[in-house]
Amino acid sequence: xxxxxxxxxxxxxxxxxxxxxxxxxxxxxxxxxxxxxxxxxxxxxxxxxxxxxxxxxxxxxxxxxxxxxxxxxxxxxxxxxxxxxxxxxxxxxxxxxxxxxxxxxxxxxxxxxxxxxxxxxxxxxxxxxxxxxxxxxxxxxxxxxxxxxxxxxxxxxxxxxxxxxxxxxxxxxxxxxxxxxxxxxxxxxxxxxxxxxxxxxxxxxxxxxxxxxxxxxxxxxxxxxxxxxxxxxxxxxxxxxxxxxxxxxxxxxxxxxxxxxxxxxxxxxxxxxxxxxxxxxxxxxxxxxxxxxxxxxxxxxxxxxxxxxxxxxxxxxxxxxxxxxxxxxxxxxxxxxxxxxxxxxxxxxxxxxxxxxxxxxxxxxxxxxxxxxxxxxxxxxx
Numbered sequence: 001x002x003x004x005x006x007x008x009x010x011x012x013x014x015x016x017x018x019x020x021x022x023x024x025x026x027x028x029x030x031x032x033x034x035x036x037x038x039x040x041x042x043x044x045x046x047x048x049x050x051x052x053x054x055x056x057x058x059x060x061x062x063x064x065x066x067x068x069x070x071x072x073x074x075x076x077x078x079x080x081x082x083x084x085x086x087x088x089x090x091x092x093x094x095x096x097x098x099x100x101x102x103x104x105x106x107x108x109x110x111x112x113x114x115x116x117x118x119x120x121x122x123x124x125x126x127x128x129x130x131x132x133x134x135x136x137x138x139x140x141x142x143x144x145x146x147x148x149x150x151x152x153x154x155x156x157x158x159x160x161x162x163x164x165x166x167x168x169x170x171x172x173x174x175x176x177x178x179x180x181x182x183x184x185x186x187x188x189x190x191x192x193x194x195x196x197x198x199x200x201x202x203x204x205x206x207x208x209x210x211x212x213x214x215x216x217x218x219x220x221x222x223x224x225x226x227x228x229x230x231x232x233x234x235x236x237x238x239x240x241x242x243x244x245x246x247x248x249x250x251x252x253x254x255x256x257x258x259x260x261x262x263x264x265x266x267x268x269x270x271x272x273x274x275x276x277x278x279x280x281x282x283x284x285x286x287x288x289x290x291x292x293x294x295x296x297x298x299x300x301x302x303x304x305x306x307x308x309x310x311x312x313x314x315x316x317x318x319x320x321x322x323x324x325x326x327x328x329x330x331x332x333x334x335x336x337x338x339x340x341x342x343x344x345x346x347x348x349x350x351x352x353x354x355x356x357x358x359x360x361x362x363x364x365x366x367x368x369x370x371x372x373x374x375x376x377x378x379x380x381x382x
Contacts, residue, residue, distance in 0.1 A: 036261075049114075084102070123155050130159065170343045173324060215259075222252060225292075258282055265281045267281060269304060306333060
């Protein structure tokens with residue numbers, strides 16, 4: 001079912017000559033081509049903003065939740081696509097009608113498809129979004145200060161809605177440069193350790209890097225990657241890619257989609273005939289996104305994961321890539337390579353109703369204050 005709102009006028013909250021449509025999941029096949037063309041048209045386009053990413057995520061993690069897709073157009077041309085899923089949720093223990101981004105801890109980042117004027121498009125989306133029947137709007141892991149965060153939050157606050165942000169992950173990233181330049185930028189001790197561990201690992205057999213983008217090798221490479229990534233602490237904790245049916249389905253389906261559309265970039269590092277490290281990566285618009293790494297912990301003293309990063313960076317430089325995005329939280333092994341961080345946040349928007357104000361106060365005002373007081377009290381008791 002499709003509904004439309006024509007937004008006109010010169011005010012900031014009403015961008016001129018934009019029409020906003022609201023679609024359901026049945027419109028995905030019809031809209032996917034122009035949706036993805038919009039993502040590919042931008043230098044900062046990312047796979048997280050593609051229609052196929054949304055489809056695969058919904059099929060894997062939210063098969064029963066209605067998809068709500070907002071599309072902004074000018075003169076018939078798409079300017080933005082913003083997907084949400086509708087579900088029942090809770091805030092401060094109270095049931096709420098929730099519209100949230102189709103994302104979770106496996107999504108790494110939430111991004112919208114935005115055209116040439118992202119700020120205008122985001123405000124147009126808000127002009128339609130504010131009329132929808134939600135009580136809580138939640139976007140997870142959006143880039144802090146980006147067009148979605150700043151534009152949506154600013155527009156909502158201007159109209160009296162209750163807006164809060166939670167700091168989320170700070171993802172390390174680094175520009176891809178010629179190998180000698182990147183190597184010179186590393187800490188001398190870390191650089192020396194890499195050389196020493198490379199020599200030690202090479203005693204087990206010649207080191208060989210393989211990049212898999214699809215084809216007959218894809219299935220076997222995925223299974224090998226699942227084995228490496230799930231063979232250590234991730235498998236024990238149940239957080240590995242293949243640990244749950246829905247996560248296995250997501251990463252398998254995503255790999256097939258990426259292979260079909262040309263942005264899958266799996267890497268395997270082998271010592272002799274033995275695979276020892278794995279990257280589940282995507283290369284899109286000149287950026288390499290590392291979704292999931294894994295390595296054989298039996299050779300952990302040789303730092304196979306770090307050696308694979310080194311090999312991948314060299315290969316990406318040869319291919320002309322411009323950026324390596326580690327995704328996920330900052331971790332010591334990532335910070336060995338770079339100090340650049342990309343902050344993310346969760347954006348919460350509540351309606352200024354009695355219920356909304358009470359929930360906002362309970363969760364974002366009194367709740368944090370009471371938590372701090374409790375921590376201080378328990379320290380005093382100890």
